[in-house]
Amino acid sequence: MTNGKYIEVDPGVELFVQDVGSGDPLVLIPGWVFSAKAFASQVEHFSKTHRVIAIDPRSQGRSTMSLQGNDYITHGKDVTKVISELGLKDVTLLGWSFGCLTVWEYIRQNGTDNVKAAVIVDLSPKPLSRDDENDWVEGPLEEIAGAYTQNLRNPEGQRAFITEYATEVMVQRELTEDELQWIIEEALTTPYYIASNLFAAGMFSDYREEAKLLIEQVPTLTIAAEHWSETARSFMQRISPEARVEILGGHLMFWEHSDKFNEILEGFLKNDA
Incomplete structure (x- = not known):
């Protein structure tokens, strides 16, 4: 990427x-343990x-x-520093997966004054609940507890967890060997010892208040994967009846x-943001 x-944050x-x-x-x-390389198509298109x-x-x-700051409170502070350092005004924030937690944490810390719009890509503001239905x-x-206590204890377990998630949840078609290898790498x-911290910090988050604030104060679009479909739509509309939800693909829909x-x-940015 150029x-x-x-x-420095x-x-x-x-x-x-x-x-x-x-x-x-x-x-x-981007989301948990990923870099912005995942957004290559969006960078090329929207730049x-x-x-x-x-x-x-x-x-x-x-x-x-x-070894410090591997949580979404710190990630929110980090994004605040980046926005300040670059002198960005009236930003549109787009978070994918656990990157959505960073968006909501930014709102918790800073409010919406400098936010023009927001896009939430495939994550609930409360990722963990006993009310699974x-x-x-x-x-x-x-x-979730099993993933944390078993998979994310060593590199082999982390690799197995990512492989299963990539093939079962992230995309809808069969990945090529090269594609799967790219996701794993x-x-x-x-x-793994940092990934497990981020995993736990994300799972124990609750940003329902910030999600409601964001929806009601600035144009906000949630794009959820097809396997969530009506569950995601109804949950977000319980948070705020004004919630706008689009459904597309799997967890990595912006790539696939x-x-x-x-x-x-593009339609959201042109017509709503």
Whole structure:
């Protein structure tokens, strides 16, 4: 990725940030253990009309691997520093997966004054609940606990977890060997002992208040995977009747169905944001 720079967010901790294009700022925040490389199609497409800021979060991708701050409170502070350092005004924030937690945490810390619009890609503001049938959750409590206590204890377990998630949840078609290897290598850039911290921090989050605030104060679009479908829609509309939800593909829909995703996002940015 070109036009990359490093921005120091804490002493000894730098985030890799791609800054490309001009116009209204669109800030892209990837999910758990991924880098902004996942957004390659969106960077290419939207940098023609926007200033696109694609961030590798702390301990992910090309950013510094840090033993401190591997939680979404700190990730929110990090994004605040990036936005301030780059002098961004009236930003559109787009978070994917646990990157949505960073968006909501930014709102918790800063309010909506500097936010023009927001896009939430496939994550509930409360990822874990005992009410598996009516709440939009990442999985049953026992399954999530098993992933944390068993898979994310060593590199082999982390690799197995990512492989299963990539093939069963992230995409709808069969991945090629090269594609699967790319996803695994992206995820394993973050060591298992940091990945487990981020996993737990994300699962125990509750940003329902911030999600409601965001929906009611700025144009906000939620794009959920087809396997959530009506569960995601009904959950978000319980948070706020004004919630707008689109349904597309699997968890990695913006990569697998990039043209359709970009079309949905472009329509939102043109007509609503």
